[in-house]
Amino acid sequence: MLKAKAIRIREPGGPEVLELGEVELSAPGPSQVLVEVAAAGLNRADCLQRRGFYPAPPGVPADVPGLEFAGLVESVGNEVSDWKPGDRVMGIVGGGSMTTRLVTEGAELMSVPAQLSLEEAAAVPEAFLTAYDAVVLQGGLRAGQTVLLHAVASGVGTAGIQIATAVGASSVGTSRSAHKLPRCTGLGLTHAVLVEDGRFADNVLAAVPNGADVILDTIGAAYLSQNIKVIAKQGRLIVIGLMGGVKAELALGALLAKRASIHGSVLRSRSSKEKAELTKSFIDQMLGKLESGELKPIVDEVMEMADVRSAHERMDSNETFGKLVLRW
Missing domain, CATH: 3.90.180.10 (Medium-chain alcohol dehydrogenases, catalytic domain)
Known part of the structure; x- marks a missing residue:
């Protein structure tokens, strides 16, 4: 041995x-x-x-x-x-x-x-493989689309910003820490959104009125209802983390109307x-x-x-x- x-x-x-x-x-x-x-x-x-x-x-x-x-x-x-x-x-x-x-x-x-x-x-490895797998392979992000990245200043988030740019997509990123957002913009983040009192949906839609084609979510339950609000038609929500809880109510009517999908993923x-x-x-x-x-x-x-x-x-x-x- x-x-x-x-x-x-x-x-x-x-x-x-x-x-x-x-x-x-x-x-x-x-x-x-x-x-x-x-x-x-x-x-x-x-x-x-x-x-x-x-x-x-x-x-x-x-x-x-x-x-x-x-x-x-x-x-x-x-x-x-x-x-x-x-x-x-x-x-x-x-x-x-x-x-x-x-x-x-x-x-x-x-x-x-x-x-x-x-x-x-x-x-x-962990940050870039996770972001690539979730956003590109599972989410199908492509040029001209928009990805929403939660906890955007994390390792996965900063990798996601760069991968989005590399495939010709735009990016929206959320963070609860205002001082981290300018650094994310410096990495190529298109739109920075500060989460205040747990809310982000209105500011995301102000930046991208048609919503996000792909959402990379590390938060889980706490963000589910707002994710459904900001997801684009035929959008894909990829849940890779549950830092905000494991159970939440889901507005199925909104999900059906948008023909959106939710994917759970673990690497x-x-x-x-x-x-x-x-x-x-x-x-x-x-x-x-x-x-x-x-x-x-x-x-x-x-x-x-x-x-x-x-x-x-x-x-x-x-x-x-x-x-x-x-x-x-």
């Missing part, structure tokens, strides 16, 4: 339950790759898992957080031909990326663009095959835009892995703009 240092969750609770420990892992199988992890992005899901609200899927370490990483290939299985030791790679996992070494499927890895550091690359628990397919699609359609600089990860701060408790405190306080990254 191989050994690695890892951040471990001692028990459900606040940031104080996070501690440095050690894990064992098997050597890579025929189609797998052993990666020496340099850095891992911190996501809202990590904080939820720490609190006991978002358990890891089967087969994933239950007490090691982390959904994305960047690092160097250490070794490969005998069926792997795309990667070799020393290659700079990044990717998503179902959990357990906050460790100094991990084993993952070779088909789920992406090359790190030459101009990105490994710390910057660690901010790419973490998808099969390896599904993740590999998404990764390949992103490589084909978007990785070149990262290499050219058209897309770029927005990193709020790079922190040492030893400071993981402080990083969780910052995430919990909603202070961040873009991504927090933890490095070994």
